[in-house]
Amino acid sequence: xxVATTYSAPAGxxxxxxxxxxxxxxxxxxxxxxxxxxxxxxxxxxxxTKAVGDAAEDRALAHLQQQGLRLVQRNYRLAGGPRQRxxxxxxxxxxxxxxxxxxxxxxxxxxxxxGAAVSVTGAKQRRIVRAAQHYLMGLAVxxxxxxxxxxxxxxxxxxxxxxxxxx
Numbered sequence: 655x656x657v658a659t660t661y662s663a664p665a666g667x668x669x670x671x672x673x674x675x676x677x678x679x680x681x682x683x684x685x686x687x688x689x690x691x692x693x694x695x696x697x698x699x700x701x702x703t704k705a706v707g708d709a710a711e712d713r714a715l716a717h718l719q720q721q722g723l724r725l726v727q728r729n730y731r732l733a734g735g736p737r738q739r740x741x742x743x744x745x746x747x748x749x750x751x752x753x754x755x756x757x758x759x760x761x762x763x764x765x766x767x768x769g770a771a772v773s774v775t776g777a778k779q780r781r782i783v784r785a786a787q788h789y790l791m792g793l794a795v796x797x798x799x800x801x802x803x804x805x806x807x808x809x810x811x812x813x814x815x816x817x818x819x820x821x
Contacts (some may be wrong), residue, residue: 710761711744714804717811723747723755732785741785754797756786758817761806770805771814783820 715725727746734740745757758778760770767773782801790796803817 706761707759710806711759713806713811714757714759714813715745717804717813718745718747718755718757721813722750726754727789730785730789732788739781741781741788743782743785743789746789752797754790754799755802755815756782756789756799757802757804758782759804759806763808769807771803771812771817774803774817779818786820 711728715728719725724747725745726748728744730743730746732741743756744759745755747755747757749755758774760773762770762773779801786799786801790799799820800816801818801820803814805812805814
């Protein structure tokens with residue numbers, strides 16, 4: 655039989671995530687270096703995860719359009735069910751050769767957990783593929799497709815064409 659136990663830290667000591675949250679919310683600390691307005695990122699204590707993500711998608715989209723890709727759709731969402739998470743494709747673009755490109759945009763402020771590219775796990779890849787398959791069901795003709803990742807680590811943007819396969 656298990657016993658519920660509560661752990662506590664000594665008075666005056668705070669776990670690092672809680673300390674960061676307190677600094678963020680209570681002291682009005684500016685966004686972490688590399689996430690400021692220099693590339694359109696949200697800034698300040700009111701910045702939400704969605705605002706930061708939208709800014710990262712804007713930056714990724716601008717970069718991909720400079721490379722010759724055309725935006726087809728943004729934030730294509732597939733609802734989940736009672737036992738299944740929903741799925742989303744951040745950007746759907748068309749390459750100059752006609753390839754339909756499904757892009758996952760990931761942004762991280764540091765490399766503490768391996769960086770942005772590594773955060774696209776196998777489970778996340780499967781959800782992206784599921785959303786892409788659903789999107790493709792609505793097309794009369796199936797074009798060639800690929801799955802790219804745009805990883806933003808601080809100020810560094812890395813485009814990984816063909817980052818994973820649908821298989």
